[in-house]
Amino acid sequence: MKLTDQHIEQLYKFTRQHFVEHYDVQTELVDHLANDIEQIWEKNPTLTFEQARDTSFKKFGVFGFMNVVEEKQKQMNKKYRKIIWSYLKQWFTLPKIILTVSSVFIFYFLFQIPHYGKYFFYSLEVFFFLFIIIRCQFLIKQQKQRVIETSKNWLLEDIIFKMASSNFIVFFCNVYNIFRLAELMHRKEFTLLISVFSVLLILVSYITLELIPKKSEELLEAQYPEYKFANN
Amino acid sequence: MGNQKLYKGSLQTIILKLLAQNDKMYGYEITQKVKELTKGELKITEGALYPALHKLEAEGLLDVEVAKVGNRLRKYYKLTENGTKETANRLSEMQEFLNTMQQLVNPKFSLE
Structure with missing residues (x-):
């Protein structure tokens, strides 16, 4: 039968x-x-x-089904980290590395301006956190809408749209500490470190909140051979 | 009915070996094939098979194909190039293991 x-x-x-x-x-x-x-x-x-x-x-x-689900989630998280890494690497090879390194130095010089340096750092952080909040909310909504429309929730899609957002919760928990970094700016080596940290943070958030979600269709098609005909 | 725990560490190698012989297989087919080959001695449990398959896939040893079979979608696994190489490695490791166990369990004494 x-x-x-x-x-x-x-x-x-x-x-x-x-x-x-x-x-x-x-x-x-x-x-x-x-x-x-x-x-x-x-x-x-x-x-x-x-x-x-x-x-x-x-x-x-x-x-x-718990074991199966857990292992699949682990596998997909690994896949997601690999995707982030492949995008991040591009920013450390020519020609993009020029932009990356010059951003670090621009930040370094701006942070060092007497009296105003730390205000520049504060406004950068405020702007950055606002951007993350708005963007995350948008992505989570977009994902919900897609699931309703297609009635299918793909694991990698879920990670792309939600994981990125939840990752930044860690940063929100550390807002106070991040703001306090400005107190270290009287020393040049710390200022340089803070500049590197800021550029990395901006890069990772740009990749996870902008680039990868925009390429999600392509990434899902590559991951799931069934994606195309399951969604038609 | 043997002790299933003894087979536990060899699950991935068993899967790789089967795929090396059969081009592509789906999960259920693997459980049935193992049952058939071992005459029911080894039963791969569902809760262990899929996690093992997903792990091998994440390591880049397996590739996935999906086909519509009747009224449902079926996911087939097959070895990648790396997977083929790794199968040979793991099989020789297993052979070494078997030899060591053989020596431990059934030592041959000599006069040398």
């Missing part, structure tokens, strides 16, 4: 009920359950769909 389209739909629903949020992970599990259910039916044709499904699910052990 073969599974019908309705059964497949029910299996997707079943995985969602068991905390598998993302479509790419659901798809693999649905195919697995479906194969197993068909085999269970071959041996025991009197079982109902629900009974066969539960028998198959039990084989995943007491933690259910």
Whole structure:
């Protein structure tokens, strides 16, 4: 006995009920359950769909789909970090490195202007935090909208749009300390370090909040062979 | 029924070896194939198979293909170039391990 389209739909629903949020992970599990259910039916044709499904699910052990989800998340986080790294590297090779290094020196000289240097640093930080708040809110909204429209939530997409935002929460927790960095600016080597830190921060936020979300379609197509035809 | 724990550390090598022989396979097929080859002695649990596959994929040893089969999507795994090389490494490591175990469990004494 073969599974019908309705059964497949029910299996997707079943995985969602068991905390598998993302479509790419659901798809693999649905195919697995479906194969197993068909085999269970071959041996025991009197079982109902629900009974066969539960028998198959039990084989995943007491933690259910949790192990699968966790490992997949780890794998995708690693992938995401690799993507960030590949973009970041470009800023340290010619020709972009010229812009990176000159930004560090521009900041360094501006931060060193007597009396006004630290105000420049404060305004840069305020501007930066405002940008992050607005941009993160926008990205999270955009992602929600996409999930509603396509009714599919892809793990990598989720990471691209939400992880970046949550990463910056760490910075928000440290706002006070970051502002206090200005007190160290009486020493040249600290000023240089703060300039490097500021440029890196700006680069990472630009990459994670602007560049990668804009390229998300391309990245998702490369990651998921099924992306194109699942969304049509 | 052997002790499943003894097989635990070899799961990735088993998967790689199967893929080296079969071009491409999907998760369920792997569990069935292992069951068939070992006559039910080794049962790969679902909760261990997929994490292992995803780990190998993240390490760049496996590549993924997706095909529509009947009314559902199926994800196939196959070895990458690196994966093929790594399979050979891991198999020789396993062979060494087996030899060492053999010596420990069943030592041959000589007069030398």
